[in-house]
Amino acid sequence: MELLLLWIGFAIAVGFLAAKWQRSGFGWFLLACFISPLLAGIFLLIAGNATNQQPRDEAGNFITPKTHVHCPDCRELVRMDARKCKHCQAALKPLV
Template identity: 40%
Template sequence: MSAEAGYSTTITINKGHSRTTAGLCALFLGGIGLHKFYLGKPIQGLFYVFFCWTFIPAFIALFEGIRYLMMSDAEFQSRLEQDKLDHIGGTFSVSGITPDTHVKCPDCRGFVPKEAKVCQHCNCKLVPQ
């Protein structure tokens, strides 16, 4: 069927990682670092593999899995994008980017100040929230 017949040919690709998948990978196969490979952290995953015989990675993964599953989806994605998923405690921002001062551009997902009218990364027009 052609696109002229009223069908859309748009394909949507989800670039995000699932909090539930990461949590379940950590709980069931976290001892060998599967959740780290899934989250795009192969170096950490290799450490889990190399030390899996000590069962220390399994204990760490158990707590990480529970923590991932207890987070909200928004917090999980935010921490993952800021590479702070492994940090325990409140949100800490060295660059001064916080949820109180910045929002994400809907097009490029870059952080821009809340009062900005145009994204500084992709120049798309922003709607005030």
């Protein structure tokens, strides 16, 4: 009985840590219940914190202030060398 309570307690801890790291807390809790809280915790540590991941555009390139700017009309991010906004079709002046 004590082992079952410990198992569920550690699974809840894995779920809370996953939720804190912007991942599915309930999903990681279920994974920890089914395989093992220790293995799920190791997998979670390998997966890492989702908030540390840098955003990317459709081509897989990192979005940085050096490569992207906000459209003056719709305020969406577009490539700095774009001539037309892909969201609102407004004409842009390339900054390159």
